[in-house]
Amino acid sequence: MGFATRLREFTRADHATAQGTGYFDALLAGRLDRAGYAALAGQLYFVYETLEQAAEAMRDDPVAGRFVFDELHRLPALAADLRHLIGPDWQTRTGPGEATSEYRQRLREVAFTWPLGFVAHHYTRYLGDLSGGQIMRRALHRSYGLGEDGTSFYTFPGVDPRSFKQRYRKLLDEAPWDAVDQDRFLDEVSHAYRLNTAMVDELGRTVLPQPTDAS
Structure with missing residues (x-):
């Protein structure tokens, strides 16, 4: 089994947990309004801002630098989406939540100086x-009447997703990591999933109706 295949198997449960949040269920089912979706785009902006700063720091690393692809960068697309969804003053109306701030802090700790952490x-x-x-992009088009404006985060011009993932x-399979490195990488990927899930759960508590105490 190659390392990339092992990674996919290792994170299968983490991936299912991240996708199975109440927020994503409501978003994909069309039960939110545009503001509910904009809240996600806003939090993602702050995550990608930090991650793409780390990419610049890692660009010249002999291993991590091979994973720096400018065509993947999401920050300009997120800014364009937020201008469309919130307005030209979106920066004054958007800020990182507590879980997002914790996510960014972890990125600052591991993604700027530790190549394995950055790639994870x-x-x-x-x-x-x-x-x-x-899948999310198609759901947003269908349920919220959004076209390219508002969903450009999910569009990668000039990138064929299938071939790029291959x-x-x-x-990943060619990276010169020994067994200890690979295990540390897997642990950090799992940590990244948990941070993302915490961010989305916090969004759910913000934008979804909360149950009241019947007593």
Whole structure:
């Protein structure tokens, strides 16, 4: 079993947990309004801002630098989506939640100086965007009447998701990591999933109706 295949198997449960939140259930079912979706885009902006700063710090690393793909960068698309969804003053109306701030702090701790940590978080975010993110884009078009404006985060001009993911997994298989490195990588990917799930759960508590105490 190649490392990329092992990684997919290792994170299968984490991926299912991340996708099975109440927030994503409501979003995909069309039960939120545009503001509910904009809240997600806003939090993602702050995550990608930090991650893409880390990409610049890692660009010249002999291993991690191979995973820096400018065509994947999401920050300009997120800014365009937020201008459409919230307005030109979106920056004054958007801020990171507590869980998002914890996510960014972890990125600052591991993604700027530890190549394995950078790639672990890079993999978790961008390969998810190229996979389940495409399902999300279609759902947003269908349920919220959004076209390219408002959903450009999920569009990768010039990138074929299937072939790109194959290329990315080949890089993972070729990375010069020993068994200890691979285990540390897997642990950090799992940590990244938990941070993302906590961020989305916090969003759910913010935008979804909360049950009241009948007593």
